[in-house]
Each structure stands twice: as C-alpha cells, then as structure tokens.
Amino acid sequence: MDGKPRPLDGGCQAPSCFPGPGFTSAERRERIRLRCPAAHGIRHERTSQGDTIRTRIGAVSGALVLGALALPALGQASASAVVTDLYVSNTAGAHCSNSGTGTQAQPYCTISAAAAVVQPGQTVHVGVGTYPEQVDVTRSGTAGAPITFTGTGLEYNNGTFVGSGPGTKAPTAYAFSLSRVQHVRIKNFWTSGSSGNVLVDGSSDIGLSGNQVEGWYQAPAIHVTGSSSTVTIAQNRSMGGPGSFGQVDPGAQGVVIATNVITTGSSMDGRPALSVDGAPGTVVVNNTVSGGCADALDVTGAATGTVIENNVISTGDADNHMNKLCATAANFVGLKVDQAAAVGTKVAYNVFDDKDGSPAYDWAGTKYDTVAGFAAAGGQGSHDIIGNSEYRWTEEPGQPASPLIDSADENAPGLTAGDQHGNQPVDDPYTPNTGTGKGIRDRGAYELGNFGTYYNPLGPVRLLDTRNGTGGTAGAVAPGGTVELPVTGIAGVPATGVTAVTMNVTVTAPTRAGYLTVYPHGDERPLASNLNWAAGQTIPNLVTVQVKDGKVSFYNGSTGTVHLVADLFGYYSTSGSSYKSTAPVRMLDTRNGTGALKQGHQIDLQVAGVDGVPAHGVSAVTLNVTVTGPTSYGYLTAYPHGTGRPTASNLNWTPGQTIPNLVTVPVVDGKVSLYAGGGNGSVHVVADLAGYFLKGGGTYHAQTPQRVADTRTGYTAGGSGEWVAPKQIGPGQTLNLCVTCGLQNGTAVTLNVTVTNTAAPGYLTVYPMGTNRPLASNLNWVAGQTIPNQVVVQPDKIGAVSIYNGSRAPIDLVVDESGYQVG
Template sequence: MRIRHAAGLSAAVVSAVVGLPLPAVAAEPAAVLYVEGSNSACSNSGPGTRAVPFCTVQAAADQVLPGQTVEVASGTYAEDLTVRRSGEPGRPITFRGAGRLALKKTLPVIAGPQKQAVRISGQHDVVFSGFDVTHFELDGVSRVELSGNLIEQPNGDVLRPAVNVTGASDHVRVERSIVSLASGGVKVGPGISGTVIAGNDFNSTFGSAVSLTDAPNTVITHNTVRFQWSVSTAFDLAGASHHATITNNLADMSVVRVSAGSTEGTVLDYNTIQPPGLGHIPTYEWGGTKYQWAENLKAATGQGGHDLNVSVQFDPDLWGYSMPVAALGWLPNGVIDSAGPEVPGVSAVDLLGHGATDHPDVPNTGPDGGFRDRGAYEVVGSFKTDLKVTPETGSDPLAVTVDANPVVPSRITDYSYDFGDGTTASGPNRPTVRHVYAKPGDYRVQLTTTDEFGASRTDVQWRKVDYTPAGYTAIAPTRILDSRQPGGRYPRLGPGETIDLDLRNRVSGSAGTLVPPGATAVVLNLTATEGTADSHLDVYPSAAARPTTSNVNFGPGQDVANLVTVPIGPDGRVVVRNNAGYVHTVADVLGYFTAGSPDRFTSVAPARLLDTRSDATPLTGGTPRRLQVAGAGGVPAGATSAVLNVTATESASAGFVTVYPGGTQRPAAGSNLNTAPGRNIPNQVVVPLGADGSVELFTNASSSHLVVDVFGYYGPDGKGLFTPVPPTRLLDSRGNVTFTPFSTQQVRGVPSGATAAVVNLTATGTTGATHLTAWASGTPQPDTSNLNASPGLDVSNHTTVPVDDGGRFDIANHAGTTQVIADLFGYYRNQ
C-alpha cells in the first residue's frame, strides 16, 4: 500500500496541529443579480436578490462583478443606462432580459427620459441580451456581445444608428436581433476589427443596414434586410474595410457596395438580393464599378458565384418579423435550404432559436446537400394556417376562440397553442380551442401545427383582450358573505388567508343566479368586523395575481365598511384577502355590470344634497328620513340609481346607516356604513331611487348627523359604460409628497377619454382630523368631501370621481398633514 506524504495534509489538519487559526473564507458572490422595478420590495441599495431586487438596471450595473448575470424583469425602466464595469475573458458581465424576442412585448424596455443610448464605453467582456432599447453606443470596447435585442426607435424620436461602434474597439458581436426604424443599422467606425454581424432582421430602417468605414475583418452573415428606405443600401463597406465576409444574407430591394479599398480578401457569396428597382439601379458596386446582376459581378470579379437576384415575399401575418412565406403551392426562390458554408463564430440557430430545418418541399442546394436557409430565419412547414383569435360575447368576459383553419395537402397530427399568458394546449384533434384569460392585456397567441410528414408551421396573432364596456344593473342588497354565521360557508380570515367568494350563488342556497355569467364587475358593500389587529382587506379577481392595492382598512375591534367595485374572475369569483390578525367579513351585493344592462352612468360635478348639521336636526335612531335626489345636484327625473357619498358625523352611539329607495321597505341585508362616537365615517353608496326619485336614510344609532354628496347617476339616457381594470395603484404619496393643509396634487393614469374613474382612496399617517376632496382637473374645487380621516387611523373610501379628457383628477387635503393612496378599479367612457 502506498503511503501518502505529510505534505498532503489538508489546511484544516495543519491548522489543528500547529494551533494556527483557519483563514477566513470569503463568501462566493451570487451568480445572478435581479432587477424588478415594479416590485414594491425593490431597493437600489441591494442586495439584488429575488426577494429584494434592484429597482433600476443602473443600480445593478454599478455593482455587478465579472461572471455575474444581471437578470431584468419585464417592464419599462425609464433610465439612461451606462455600463461602467468590465468582465473578464471567459467570465463576462451579462445583462439578460427576462422576456423572449419571439414575444417582443415581454422584453424589458430601457427608455430613459433623455432618450440616450445604452452606453458601453471602454469596457470589455460584456453581454447584453434580451432588451427593448432605442440604440447602443459602443466606444473603445472589446469582446462585447449584443444578442436577441429589439432595437427600435419610436416615431418622433431622433433617428440614430441602432448600433454605433467607435474608438479602438474589437471583437464586437451583434447577432439575432431585430432592428427597426433606425437611421442605419450597425455602423462600425475606423480602426475597428473582428466585428461579427449575424442573424439580424433589419426592417424599415433608413440608410444602410450595415456600414463599415476602415473596419477590416468583419463578418456579415445570415442577416435579413427588408424595406430599406432612402439609399436602399444593405451593406456598405467604405475606406479600407478589407477581408470581410458577406454570405448567406437575404436583402430586399437593396444594394451591396464594396469600395476599392475593401475588396482585398473580401468574400461575397450565397446571398439572395432582390434588385432595388427593375434594372434601373445596379445591385452591386464592387471596387468602384457597378454591376446589374450577380452573373455580371461573377464574370468580372469571381464574387457572388452563388448569389441570386430574385423577389422574395414576406409573411404578412408576421409583421415585425421578416419571415419569408412558405405557402401551399408557392415557395420563395433562393432562400430556403440554400445557404452556403458557415463561417466561424456564427450561431447555430436563427433569430427565433430554430436550428437548421430541412424543408420537405424544397431541394437542398447548399454545399454537400446543406439545408440551412439564407437570412435571419429558418422557414419551416409546407402549408398555410389562417390563425384567427376571436373574443367571445358569451358567459366569460375574457374568453376567446382560437381557430387554426389550416390549408394543407396532408393530415395535421398536432395542434400546439401558446396563449401568451403562460398557458398552453395541444392535441391531435384541436383545430379550434376556447381559452379564458385571467386579466385584460395584449397577448401573443402562437399556434404550431405539425403534419403527418413532420413538417411544422408556426403562426402568430396578437390579440387585445379586454372587458366589454358595460352598463349597470342594480339589485336589492343581497348578503353573500357573513363569516360570523356558525358553520357557515365562509370562515373567519387569518393572516394572509383568502376567501374565493362565489358571486353567482346566493349564500342562502336559494334557487337562481345572483350575478349572471357575462358580468364583468360587481359592486359590493364589504365590512370588516371583530378584527384583532391593524390590517386591511384586498379584493381582486380570481385567477389574477394579488395586486398591491387595498379596499378596507381597519383596526382592532372596529366595524369598518367600504364600497368595492371589482372585476369578476373567469370562474365567477373574486378573492377577499386579509393582511394581518383575524377578522370576520360581511359582504352584500348591490349590483353588477354587464354588456346588456340598459342603465348607463353620467358624471356630475360633485354637489352637496344634505348636511343635517345646518339645521341641527340629526337622524334619530329607528326613524328614516327621506331625501329627494332626482331634480337636485344635476340628477334628472329619469335617473334610476344615484352615486352618493354619505358621511356619518357627531354620532351619539355606535351603529349603522342604511340608504335605500324612497318609499320602499328597508332591506334586511345589512348596512352601508357604520357609526362611532367622535369619528367622521364616510362610505360611497350606489342606491336605486324610489318612484319619486328619492332615497331613505336610516340609522339605528341613538342619533347621528349625515352629510350626503352626489357624484353621478345611472339611467337609460346616460352615455357612460364601465370598463373594469385589474386593481392598479395610481398614487402612493408615502416617501414622496406629504399632503399639507390646503395642498393639492394631480393624479394621472386613468385612460384618456374617460369621464369618471372608480378609485379607492386611503389616508394614512394623518396628524389631525381632516377630509379629502377629489374632482376633475381643470374644474373648480367643489364644496364636498370624499374621505374623512382621523389621526392614528388608516381610512379608506371608495369614490367615483370625474376626470378631465386626459384622465386626470385632483386631490386636496383640508387640514393637518396626511399621506394619500389612490387605487384604480375601473373607469367610465361615453359611448
């Protein structure tokens, strides 16, 4: 047996023998730093974990180390990014967008306020992949790779090259990206060598897709150049840009120009170039001489021996991707299965990640029977599919029908659907599928069909899925949730616990549907009672992610009610979530929105209808008081329901207030707001009007003053239809702007063209008794209130607030200081 020498002892053993302390071992840095600006937990001071990501890309860029990756979540980052750190050979710094170029709208967008480029200056070993940016500026860089990006300059922007490489740069790679609406594609300046420009789609750019000046040893391969405007130059090699490789490209209506100083060692071959103008403009300029066709160029120079000058049709269904058509009975000439030898360093996959695919209907004309395609894309499939995505008008507001409609000479063996929301479906006999989305949005629906011979075809259609604008149907208040009932259907809520509230079935189990299929949103009166901690209730559609908004704020032992208007989930449910402690919940359904409801909304300038303090006659317990609404405050005689803000003040005891149609029996289901001595408690009420246009006001408190303000009404003569939105935070002044006495702040974010918005207002950090008033920007401030706040309490109130044409409204604070949160739940727009 071989005996090991003592020199083989581990460091731990040596330290133990001689009594020396072990050296400290530095923690290995994390492999990935995360950026997610929409995450409320983000922080630019680190640590960049999934739980606490950076808020901006720049913050991560200023801390990233060689070998680390900065992973950026989807979203828009309004910043002008400068990369100031370098990687190391074999250990680059990588910036990676979380989306996919095939799903362009998922790419994180970097669009700073100055519309500056993403700048990398003097750095090396950097990879930047998977972003939507306006352009890149690379100066004095080495071993920098730009891949899988969407480089697009918006209308009205200052046009600049998509990628501008300057200074003493070398070994820059620009590959597998889409370049659109730029003033030139990739521009490489003097003295720069070893550039690779491969697999890119240059579409609707101006000037040259690739322009080189005194930039030798450049590889230009597998690019597609489509719809070049102005000079219509695909590749322009000026000065001494010698020893270049120009192969396997597809150029539409373009010119290739190689200067006299650039011809030495340059190879031009296996390109498909559609001439720019029916023989009037030469297709090639080589060494200062113009050549009309590839055969002319070959005869004179030996270049372009396998080039083809033919027309290529692009797939109109894939606008934004320059994909050649492969339709039944017709195939583009000189593109499919005809690429020449690959050059070193070129990606083995196309712009969308497809490897070389042998098209079953095209002979392989590449070297040695090769079947990679020219240009940026591999064309797959031998048939055409007429993909159609049609919104339904049936029972589910966000349902669509997807029809494949294949036109094929062979049998389809598989239909594979990607609905663009993270869900898929597939099967051999599914030419039509139905899908229900959880929330509105722009979705990329992709269908991949495969026939019996193994040929595949991928088709894409973008579809905007949204709620249908709807009218309102009021119902008699119906209790659907009361967790206080022993053995009831719904339990008391603990910390972080939720209830999936079924809106279609009555809690009593009686026959009939409460909220019908097809309803887009529901109006609830939600009460928190017997809470054990400071907390809040959140309400949101089922199947949707939990938002950062809230609906009811309450403290221990408080009874707090608030009106809630919320979109309905695809299964007819909404989620009620408690944040902390334990609490019982009570919910009454007051109405719902459907496309067929006849009553539409009309916003009015907020007006006060009643203030019982003015004549010192408060409501007394058990005695209702009638209030005439129609004919007052802009509400006409034909109105069927009114939107009121009711505030209880100077209450003599705890109790509740109920508002119901004038001349009718008080409903058995609950109340609209709760009273408490010493507090001003508001709540918005949507209430049907009695036959004479009045409402009844009732309290069971010993006595209470009431203040009633009107904000709008429903009726068959109205024009406003309601569109719900996933609960969205418009304003959170905490850490930004404190509302001081008599201060006003404008709130934006409601879609333009809206007439009114449904907003939940919350006051927090209040230093003195005050009230908030909300009204349309640009109009006089009304003498009304929307929310009454008290020191030490978080108070919320639902409000329907008028907005200006740009979707803006103002909020004013009356006294003391407070912080304000505004959450949007929907809006009205006249139809």
C-alpha cells in the first residue's frame, strides 16, 4: 500500500456506482472511482497480434503543450523581491530541506516546517505526495493578507495527502489544527486523521475549500469549536467515510457551510452527516447531503437565526437509489431543528429525497413528511420540495422533470460563485427558470450542464479572420494571447438556447511552434489542445466547442504570433438533427476511382442512400477527408451541393503533403461538394464516413474539453480510475480507451486526437472496440510530425474505442474529449 487514505465504498453495489448522466466525462470518472473503487470498467490494454500488454494504473495530469511538458520554471526569487510563495515537496529529486527557505529549487520537506515560518500574505504550495504529519497552524495572516496553504487538487493519483487514518504506524489526531489564529485558508488537500481531519478552535476568518475529507467513527471530519467566528467551509467533499462531515459547537458564530458534497457511509454511531449545535447565524446553503442511514442535518441548542437554503437532503444517498433502503430509515429525518434553534431560523428552497424512507422534517420535536404540513406548523419551508433528488437531464426520454434545476434562491446568503467543481450557473434550455434572480442556479452542490441538444448545419460562414479583422480582432494573436469570439445572434445562429458550435479552425503564419486551445468563454482554460503547429505551418482542425455565454475563446499557446481563421459549420440547440454514428467506411478514394482532382474543379459526392446513410431526411454528414499527393499548394472546401461555394476552407496543403481533417457539411439533394482550389495542380482526395444527422433521436452533450489520455505522461483510466503508466503505442499496436464508461446509452463521442513523437510515417484508425478494424484512417503523418484531428466515433457498449497505430514506429497519443451523444 502507498500509505494514502483510501476513499471508502460505503457498501454500494457495482450497478449503483454509476452517476446520472448530468455530469461531464471527468466528473463521471471521478464519481465512479470514489463511490465504488472496486467497480472497475475495462482495463486499458495494448494489443499486438492477439497478445495483451497490460499496464498498471495511476495518474499524472496531462501536459498541455505537445512535444514538451509545460512545467513551472524552477529557481529562487531575487534577494530584493518580496517572497510571496513558499514550497513543500518530499518527492525523490526535490532536494528538500527543512532548514532552508522553502524555494522551488529547495522546498521544505514537511508542511509543518513551512507553517512555522509563514508570514501574512504568503502562500504555501504543497506538492504531490503523502505527508504523514499533523500541521499545527499557529501563525495568523491579516484581513488584507491572509495565509494560504494549498495542495494540488482532488485528482487521486496526483493529490496532496496530509495526516493519517486509523491503523497507520503513527496516526495523527488531525491533518490540520488551527488554534487561536486568524485569516488562514486551507484548500485542495486530501486529509485524514484519527480524531478528524481539520480542527478549527477559537479562530476567525478561516476558509476551508476544495478539500477531500472523511469522518472517522466518533470524529467529525471538520470540527469548528471554541468560539470560532467567520469560518467558511465551501466546495469540499466527503464520499462515504464512516463518520460525520462536520460539527459546529456552541459559541461559534458566522459559520458558512456552502456547496459541499457530503456523503457519509453507514454511520457507525448514528451521528448526523452535519450538525450545528448552539452556533447562531450559521448558513447552510447549496450542499448535497447524504446521511448514510442517519440524520442528514441537525440544528440544535442556541443555533438561532440559522439559514438552511438550496440544499439537497437525504438520509440515504441523494443521488443514487440503486441500494436498498436503511432498515431503520423511519428513525431518521432529513432536517432536524429543535425548539431552541427554531427561533429565527429560515428553511427554504431545499429538496428532500422522497425515496429514502425517512420523514423530511423534525421541527421543534414534531416530524413532518409534507411541505404543506411543515409550513402550516412552523411557517417555514417556502419553495421546499419533497421529490426526486437526483441530478438528471430533463430532456431525455423517460427522465422525470428534476426539481433541482434552475430553481434555487440566488438571494440566499453565503453562495459560492461556482458549484462543487467551479462551474458557473448555466441556464437549462429545457427547464423553466423558477428560482430567484436570473433563475438559473441549481439546488445542491452541482450545477447541471452539458445539456443534450440537436445539430443545425449552417454555411459554412467565416466568423473570424485576424488577417482582415473579421470577427472583431485584427492582427496576429500575441504570444499567450486570447481571442474572444461572439458566436450567437449572428450568421444564422440564434441569440439564445445555443449549447455548442462547430467550426473549422485554421492557424496560419505562425512565427513559432505552438498550440491552440478553443474553450467556452468564461471557463478556466482547460488542459487540452485543438491544434499544434510548427513555425510557418498552416493547419486546420474541426472544433466543436461548448457555448455558455454566447462566446468562445481561442488561446495561442505559443511564444510567437499566429493568425486565426474560423468558419462556422453549425450549432447545437433544443431543436434540430441527431447524430447517427457509423463504423468508418470509405466513400471516396480518387486514387482507385476517378483519378486526381484538378485544382479549380470539384467532386459532387453522393452520400444519401449510400453506405448505410438513409436516402431521405439526412441534414448533414460527417466525413474524415484526407488529401494526398498534391502537386502544388492549395486548399479544399466542402460545402452543400448546388449552393454557392463559400469563402471558407477545410484543408490547406503544401506540395507532397498528406493531411486529414474532419468535416461536417450540410447535405443538399443527397450530395456534398468537394472543391480543390489555390493552384494549378491536382490532388487525391479520400473521404471516410463517420456518421450523419437525422431529425429527432438522441442528443449531443457538449462539455469543456477534458484530457482523457496522454501516453507521454500517463493518465487516469476512464471507467476504472486506475493509473496507466507512460508508454508509447508500438507499431501495429492498438490502445483500447474507455471514453464514455459510466454513461448509459452513449452512442458517439467527440475526441481531439493528437499524434506526436513520430519516428516514421504512418496513419491512425479510431473505431469501436471489439469490432473489425475498418479500411479507414483518421490521421496521417510523416516522421517527426505532430498532428491533431477531431474524431467522432461510436464506442462499444461499455464506452470504449480502439486506436490503431498504422506505423512502423511507436508513437505517443494525446486524447481530449469535448462531448458525447446519448441515444
């Protein structure tokens, strides 16, 4: 064992491990791993002629830049600079020393060493690893310059673990103990301890956020005591430990408990998941609380003036009803407020689980299991609901309407800016906005996003060209620069209800090598890339990007400048066409058919009624188009047959180059047109069918790009949550990759696949796992080339795809997921 505190199963059965569909791919993988770590999906494997090469599992976050890892620079600040950051790392090769000054070049070995010297305004950065110590925080910050301790986040295999649990050789009482201090922040740690995780005793202006905590038997994970005040406990999570999440003792004041995911296992001592005793003015908002066969929330003693709003509350599991009810469920309640605490306490906009078998309320000693009865007796419960407490999309067939969505009180005190994962409130286009304010905030700790919508082909229409100012940005994009592009309310795209757009994005005239990331405007830039280039190269890629506020962002990850061109091909909204994925099939190959396409001419390709595509009702097709053997410079434009050829391009090439790009193009008269322009030569064109769009059917769920695999650094496997060690894909080998594991009825997934570290020419084929490899390709390269392409592929029934390396040399793969199709 590695000494890390392990997440607990909580007794769930394998089918119950899978969360509802209202989560991104990364959230799905993490929830599966945390709720049922033994419920693994497929094992990632590499196969060669029937042999299986199995890899051990674990995770290092993917590097953003291809070809070189994006690592922070090491070194000490100059002697005259104000030191605002201290560093801690006990990993091999860190050259740590507790007698040093905590620089990146020579960090402290323990967190306690940094805690002993930290000054107001400083941040202590603690690296990946396990730190079996109790950190006694005894130094204070100031109101304008708090002291911050931060770990690396909640990816299990790349986390910062502090403290120790029962059974270790030298158990600590707490991971962090804060006694009589002020203005301190603790965030992004995995914590454990035999007496709890974090103790806040007689302290003020304390922030605990983004931490993984687990209560142990008689010990709450977070304990606030000793007249502490202004303590904020926000965006933390517990996922099944055998004790309570939090306890606030008499004398504490001004405690805010917000946007936490509180899931306790079957409580060994019957303690509530969260208890507030004699702490006036406590605010409990937007938490998802699962009591695990105990009360979910108890408010007792002189805890007058408590505010309890926007929570999702269950004595079982609020978001999972696959397990049996507690045998003694009738003995527990969702919310208990005793007579002393009822004075001035407000209860409103909460959702209580109607399937947990427990009464919703115990108010001043009387139990109520209807909102009307509770309201009549206590005058509370405004907009409370006893009903479905699960996070589910409402647009999918057979899914009940969810009372959690777009229904919270946005005027409640203590709200966090984002949800448990930092996602901003977003409007569900299928659900009425019944909350206060904008009416789009969801109840509980999660904000449901990536709604299922339908495709509407357009154009193509040029939305952005920095060479001439189209789109509002004129001039090359600066190194590290970001372009914000409005995409709604223009060019035939509706002003509202749009969840994603599909564009062909081209970079040209780059002065240095680099990469491009396209992502939803307003989101934090993800660890993903859509395009990679060398200096002077012109290269395109199809991009389907989520839209949240009417704009998308383009980031230039280069030390040089670059021009950007973006052509719109369609958008997703509440009406339109559904994507039907097919096994790749070759529809066109001029090398063995019509002969090379002369530049200045076009091919009209029949797609309807061919190769499994219906003869009628098809609105668009998705093709992987490859050009090869060009005799001069040129470009290719795919557009609807019989319409005017647009000022747009899908591919650009130099003489002799082979280059692919995914194309989604509207279908008119059952055909699409492929035009070769830009020169006086000729070029061969290959087109492989990936799928087509029809009215009705399933929906597409766009999401912020998520890195799902990186063979250069290793990665966390989808489905199992295991660690795949860094290893190239050998010649003729296949990587089986779980991309939609944990998602029921997933029919297609949108991936950006990049090949790098290529030592010989080759090609890549992506196809459903368990099927025969088709005569089709998604990527082609020459030795030394790094090249991406978008791939839309149907996974197998468990959510896996196969990626075949058709090269004589090993390669590295980077795979980013930007959305998926359901139904």
